[in-house]
Amino acid sequence: LTMLTDLEKCPRHLLVCEKSNFLNEKSRHDVHVAGHYFNYKVSVLIPECGTLPSGLKSIVNSIAKYYLVKNFPIYKILEEKFLEKQVKAGSLCALSYKTRIDQDNTFALLPTGKLVLSLDKDTYEDLGLEGQPSQYNHKVPVRYVITVDLADKSLAPGTNKYKRVMWALKEKVQLRSDFLMAKHKPDEEECPLASCFTDYQYKEYKPSVSTQTLSDVPCPVIHSKHLKGQAEESCDSQEFVEWLGAVTAGIECNNEASTFLSTYCCPDPRIIMGKACLCTVTGFLLPENIYQLLEEIRHYFDEPKFAPWSTLTVHGFSDSPVSWSTAEHGFHKGGENMYSFVIFRNDDYWLYMATGAHDACPP
């Protein structure tokens, strides 16, 4: 019998739903966007809108380019020139590419100047730098996390600590990986980011954009003041987020309860959206780019619109070693670390934040 009940368990997961208003002094929407560093995909849904509004279009097209640098050694990040011109100048994000956090060594440079190395036990022991066992180990630690704060004065070039870290990463175990890198407002005149990897194979990418128009989609009625919904009047936030997932994935929302294949149906009460615009951007996206999009969607409602709300959904990299800020992130069955805003006309908003089994509670 125990075995049968075990079969009914599923991995732990957390979903946070918040409501607030952008003009509320204590609103932390900006902090949540800025603290989620590694974003892989963003999508915007605007009801009652046939084409992407021009303001959004120009922001989408101006999203920062990013680089894929092949076989880049980590000690290069610590070299004095790179450290001064790129890391300390601010807002450089780097994440190892095609490394899986549940099996490979994974590296990230946060825009705050923290370098995070998530390593298997053997690499950790060979390297000999001080770290912590991963929070998501079983009884015996098999993974360790090292955090090196490059902005810390005690780690300035020339100090013993700096020499020690440099020696470990350059001479002891020369860790290398393919990296995705991007920088907000790079100083292209003085010191272009690309000039730092001329010794390596690299390629520049623009984020890819796809826009589609959806027609006659049933759509739940929601009210910004009622996260839990009101009987007969508006849907709750969980029903809404499932529907949003269905629409984004192109799932039919009009089934009958007796249909053989699927009984999923848009929740009641509902209205029909004549047209809706769904725009998706994929790449290595910086928090600053996401924030610009959020601001632009708010401004979309400056003039009267038919749409009662719009949404902005952001997917994090599932193999990033952090989710929000420095919270450790792992992959177990899934690696979701994502958030989604529902932006209402009057500056009210809902914010969903979700994490999976190997992650802290969202902030």
Added chain:
Amino acid sequence: EEPASYERLVLKNASVYHYLRISLVFQDSDKRLSEAQFKQLIISALRDLYGEIGAAFPFDVLKFEENTLKAIIRVLSSGLVKLWSALTLLGSYQNEPCAFRIIQVSPLLLALSGNSRDFE
């Protein structure tokens, strides 16, 4: 109109459903299935492993692409392990060797619209 006051709900393990993005792969034929045949195949995989009663829980084929045999499935969270194991152990369809690949699993349907492990 008054602005919305701050409220925070933390839902732990609250999702009634889990969602799976899966694909059916045949060893060496480009076999075609209809949506109904696809669902029937999964039902019989469940029945083979757990019997008539053990397999009696509902699941939905939310989306099915006939030309790629990729699908999105919704299942009650309590049925996730059973469904997953039945899919893993399935080995053939009409005597043709085949396998289900589990591409992505999440308690949040919205999470399936992005999979950074696909990122090229």
